Amino acid sequence: MKKLVALVCSLVLLVSGMALFAGCNEIGIPDEEGYTIKIGYTEYEPMNYYDDDGNFVGFDTEFAIKLCTDLGYKYEFVLLNNWATKVVDLNGGTIDLIWNGMTITPDLQESILISTPYLTNQQVLIAKSDVLSQYSTLEDLLNATVIAVETGSAAETLVKAIEGMPESKVRPVQSQARALMEVGSNQADVAVIDYTMAISMTGEGTNYTDVGWKDVGFEEEQYGIGARKSDAAFMEKLNAKIAEYQESGYLTELYNKYFVTEEEGTTNS
Amino acid sequence: MTMETIAKTEAPPFLEVKNYRKRFGENEVLKGISFTLQKGEVLAIIGSSGGGKTTLLRCLNFLEIPDEGELYLGGERLFGADEKVKVSDARVREKRLHFGLVFQQFNLFPQYTVSKNIMLAQTLLAKQDFAQKKAAFAAARRSAPKEKRTQLKAEHKKILTEIRSGQKEAIEKKTLSLLERVGLSEKKDAYPYELSGGQQQRVAIARALALSPDILCFDEPTSALDPELTGEVLKVIKGLKSADSTMIVVTHEMEFAKNVADHVIFIADGLIEEEGTPEEVFEHPKSEKTQAFLRKSLEELF
């Protein structure tokens, strides 16, 4: 009886071990049509989000679907549970591309391959509307007690780079949405997030009616699509498509659809 | 009230229980039990299970509070169900100390050695006593003139140290003599799980005796034991009788009741059905219920 149990146990182990191996195909985007590209994203307006009718929309959503389809690939959107570990997910094969309003930084360029920029963004400051007027320059951020930024984001780098900024003031949180929540719940005085997100998630008609945003003079930055260094061949095709779309006016069209609202913010976007 | 008390002092039974009644919900377990007991006597309580014997014993030890009835010990009214005032925990504990109880399941404290089991309650009481004395000394010092206080403090400290070591010595001596009495001197450092059931029950008896109760109660002390182990326990109880202890024994051992008891009570359905000397109850039972019970317990024996 005992022997039988042992036999069954080892069989189960063997089978599950084999299944594990079978799941491990070689990582990389093959040069063949029909492959399903796994696109890593986090949900945030206006890049990748669900509209009021429950449709998955957004600038990057539409952009990615068009690009993959034009190249003859299938696509699948994979929700990243943590933006901080996106490079691990990419190199581990959980996803094939990072396509989620990713700001191009020198650090990132070292560890992964990044496409040519397809969108220009800027970091802006958000705060409760009644205190927004206290902040107009980067130096004014020194007066805040707690500044929330997405951990590992461009905002974190920029805020920490402000001269005289003590690290203790900077509170790294899991996502930009969390940074917004910190301000909404008074746990942080201000947060620094993408302009693209700030205009769609604060003010009238959002969950944060008493939160406003402001350009305090952060440098502009560029969005790019991330891929594994081993996928250089694919990256060439991707860059060619971006150039094509810029030429044809498709990207401007998308920009107008998702970023230009009737009432402009207080910025010079 | 005063008249009654005087009447009692003229012919005082050591223990007098009057009309004890106890109900659990719908079930009336004691329906009015009254009896008396003289100092140095052994009372055996017999009866079929569920008849209320154990409840009676638990009422005597204040583990249960009777709904009705009174209890006098040495002429002092110890309990009266008519007393409307709720008695404090401390008062109940004081009253309990008049009685000792040996349980069917021994209930030794498993984490303590045999001697610690016997010493524990004594030590706690001694500590309480010590604390009281200490407080009294402190009060005396406070009312003394300031310049004398330091001197007094030194004196008191000395006395207290003596009291403490005296207490310790007395407790140890008493514990050793009790262990000798139950024949377990060589087991004093053993833990309960290392002892046989009979030995455990003998330790439990020594533990109950440690506080020198006026009346020692046994709740079927041998019914959790293997037959070959009952003898040693019964022998110890018999030995206590010759030392003039007053005891109440609830038992299934008819032979033992016959040989050791001075007085036997047969309880059935919450009432005393029959009582008298062992000869009267065992040889010439008047009640039919008693006869039937005795017949049945004889049959079980053979």
Added chain:
Amino acid sequence: MTFWSIVAELGEGFLVSCEIFFITLIIALPLGLAISFGSMARWKPVRAVIKTIVWIVRGTPLMLQIMIIYYAPGLLFNVRGINNFPAVIIAFGINYACYFSEIYRGGIESISKGQYEAGQVLGMTKGQIFFRVVLLQVIKRILPPMSNEIMTLVKDTSLARIISVIELLFVAETFTLRGIIWPLFFTAVFYLAFIGILTIVFGRLEKKLNYFKV
């Protein structure tokens, strides 16, 4: 960055994890006992209230509790809420106290009535019976489930990172942002070492209480 400088940074995060662990224990061990007494109280309303609290706390994720304590005051009442570290401590303290209370209750209720009665007929007070007679037996009984729960606490400390308490896993994740991935997996060494020590400590305790049988 050298290997050792990264380990040193992880070590700093680990110290924060340890802080959460020990402060939680200091709060939850006694608080759990109080809650277990409440859940066994004779007065029914007390029992009902305590049991509802225990149900809610055990019935919702600890992560959610942390976020509620941290964010809810600000979002609901527009006040400045509790700072992140105290918020974590409050959430962990209450959560673990509730789990401990159920373990305590099980242990206390498993002690036979005879032990209490033996103490009573020997004239002991309720306090003396609990501390001199019952407590050690309860401790012996609950040691295995408690050690389980306490080891879970070691790993649960990593939940604190969701409100930006910079503990071990948080530090490791910031390394992955810079493209240094191995520290994330290296954190296992810290957790394993800590659990290893706890295993030894609890093993010794159990052995120590083996001198008697309940």
